Amino acid sequence: xxxxxxxxxxxxxxxxxxxxxxxxxxxxxxxxxxxxxxxxxxxxxxxxxxxxxxxxxxxxxxxxxxxxxxxxxxxxxxxxx
Numbered sequence: 783x784x785x786x787x788x789x790x791x792x793x794x795x796x797x798x799x800x801x802x803x804x805x806x807x808x809x810x811x812x813x814x815x816x817x818x819x820x821x822x823x824x825x826x827x828x829x830x831x832x833x834x835x836x837x838x839x840x841x842x843x844x845x846x847x848x849x850x851x852x853x854x855x856x857x858x859x860x861x862x863x
Contacts, residue, residue: 807854809834815843818852825854832856 805822809831818825825847835841847854 807831812844813837813840815840819850825852827854827856829856829858 801820802822804824804826805818807818807825807827810816811818812827812831812835832844835844844854
């Protein structure tokens, strides 16, 4: 059921015509290797999300995103956030 839902979500996301300025990456799409390329101009995540990537495949996927032009800026939230 989750795979079906993720499939429908990613199909819907591919229909977005105008890229998002900044997309915050959570652990779930990184762990499930969900393709989010082309959706945003900038990708951002937190050190806590990166720490959640204990699965070798998910960690390698995250590290390899930069090699295909999908760099993800890792930033700690500020006090206002």
